[in-house]
Amino acid sequence: xxxxxxxxxxxxxxxxxxxxxxxxxxxxxxxxxxxxxxxxxxxxxxxxxxxxxxxxxxxxxxxxxxxxxxxxxxxxxxxxxxxxxxxxxxxxxxxxxxxxxxxxxxxxxxxxxxxxxxxxxxxxxxxxxxxxxxxxxxxxxxxxxxxxxxxxxxxxxxxxxxxxxxxxxxxxxxxxxxxxxxxxxxxxxxxxxxxxxxxxxxxxxxxxxxxxxxxxxxxxxxxxxxxxxxxxxxxxxxxxxxxxxxxxxxxxxxxxxxxxxxxxxxxxxxxxxxxxxxxxxxxxxxxxxxxx
Numbered sequence: 001x002x003x004x005x006x007x008x009x010x011x012x013x014x015x016x017x018x019x020x021x022x023x024x025x026x027x028x029x030x031x032x033x034x035x036x037x038x039x040x041x042x043x044x045x046x047x048x049x050x051x052x053x054x055x056x057x058x059x060x061x062x063x064x065x066x067x068x069x070x071x072x073x074x075x076x077x078x079x080x081x082x083x084x085x086x087x088x089x090x091x092x093x094x095x096x097x098x099x100x101x102x103x104x105x106x107x108x109x110x111x112x113x114x115x116x117x118x119x120x121x122x123x124x125x126x127x128x129x130x131x132x133x134x135x136x137x138x139x140x141x142x143x144x145x146x147x148x149x150x151x152x153x154x155x156x157x158x159x160x161x162x163x164x165x166x167x168x169x170x171x172x173x174x175x176x177x178x179x180x181x182x183x184x185x186x187x188x189x190x191x192x193x194x195x196x197x198x199x200x201x202x203x204x205x206x207x208x209x210x211x212x213x214x215x216x217x218x219x220x221x222x223x224x225x226x227x228x229x230x231x232x233x234x235x236x237x238x239x240x241x242x243x244x245x246x247x248x249x250x251x252x253x254x255x256x257x258x259x260x261x262x263x264x265x266x267x268x269x270x271x272x273x274x275x276x277x278x279x280x281x282x283x284x285x286x287x288x289x290x291x292x
Contacts, residue, residue, distance in 0.1 A: 007175035012161040019160055020180055027192020030199040032057070036064060037191060042116040042141035043074050043105075049136045050101050050128065055092055057198075063092055074116065077102055078109035082280060083292040087236050093220075095232055099280050100128025118142055136190075145186040147178045151208050152197025153190065159200050159207040168211055222261055228272055230255060235282045235290045242282075242289030245273060 009016045034057065036048035047067060051060045067088055071077040077085070082102060089098035104126040108116055116137065117123055123134035135148035149170055157173045158165070182189055200207055220226050234248050253263040277284050285291050 007179035009176075009179075012176065013163055014160050016180065022160065023156060023180075023189075023192050023196055026196040026199065027194075030195040031191075032195050032198070035061065037140070038187070040141070042118075042137060043077075044068055045141040046104070046116060046129075046133070046137050047101065049133045049140075050097050051092060053097060053133070054094055059092065063088075071105075073114065074105045074108045075114040077105035078114075083236050083282070086232065086281065090233055090236075093229070095229065095281065096279065097128060103127035104129060116141070118144070120146060139186045139190050143185070143187045145181045145183050147174050147181070148186075148190050149173060149177050150194075152195075152201065153177065153193045154211055155197040155200050155207040156193050158210050159204070162210070163207075166210055170211070170213060221259070224268075224272065227252065227256075227264060227268075228276060231269075231272055231276060232281050235276075236292050238290065238292055240292070242285055242291035245269075245288060245290055248273075248290060 007016075012019075014022070036045060039045065044064075048060065048064055051064060051067075070088055071080055071085070080102065082099070085098050085102050086095060089095055092098075107126055108114065117126075118138070120134050120138060123129055123137055124131065129137075132148060132150045135146040136150070138144040138146050139148050154170070154173065157176055158168050161176060162168050162172070180189075230252055231248060234251060235243060249264065249266065249269045252269070256263060273284075273290065276282060277290075283291050
């Protein structure tokens with residue numbers, strides 16, 4: 001496997017055997033007990049993987065149980081009202097993830113009898129599921145090997161195998177990720193990598209910054225993303241008949257002024273509303289009201 005995938009261990013800073021031994025040892029030392037681990041519910045695993053995209057573990061812990069209590073199965077999420085799903089998602093950020101998760105559930109309810117598919121390609125074809133999420137679901141729900149490369153895993157491979165390199169690309173790491181993943185325990189192996197990676201990011205300069213794909217997250221406050229989030233929350237709390245856009249803009253600008261920021265002009269507000277409507281966050285009634 002190593003030769004076919006191009007995992008040239010002699011060129012790495014650590015040989016395969018010592019690397020695996022170190023990850024296992026550090027993973028055990030840094031072990032985190034998280035509620036979505038070692039469970040046999042692929043849907044619950046998918047929810048955790050989607051929530052963990054760009055969101056800290058501590059925050060996800062607060063939301064995961066609540067979300068599953070409201071939508072315990074694929075079919076429950078598929079049948080849920082979009083506004084109810086978005087309302088429960090508030091506080092996690094990146095609301096597009098909630099819409100994509102619901103659409104994935106709808107597709108699974110229609111095509112797979114309310115179950116998640118097991119195959120990588122089938123998972124990858126679902127809305128909002130990229131390579132890392134598909135590999136994560138396979139590893140953690142089905143204990144299937146694969147290339148699961150997310151930020152903490154990336155940190156370990158860069159720190160241990162390429163400590164002196166800069167702008168390390170994922171395609172350099174993927175052969176090593178594939179070759180080190182055991183066929184008999186991919187779930188435990190990736191848990192160890194995740195825990196060791198989280199430890200590294202808390203104790204040494206973040207190795208992920210040496211990744212060619214690393215991008216510093218832009219500030220939320222004052223951003224278009226912040227204004228989008230505000231508008232979504234406001235419309236979701238509106239009465240069933242909806243709310244006038246002019247009222248939403250006026251209230252948004254009151255909030256902006258209270259935060260010491262300039263007013264949002266009508267063109268920017270109109271663009272945000274149009275984007276949110278096209279993405280399915282709410283609809284615009286014939287009379288122009290924004291309806292949850």
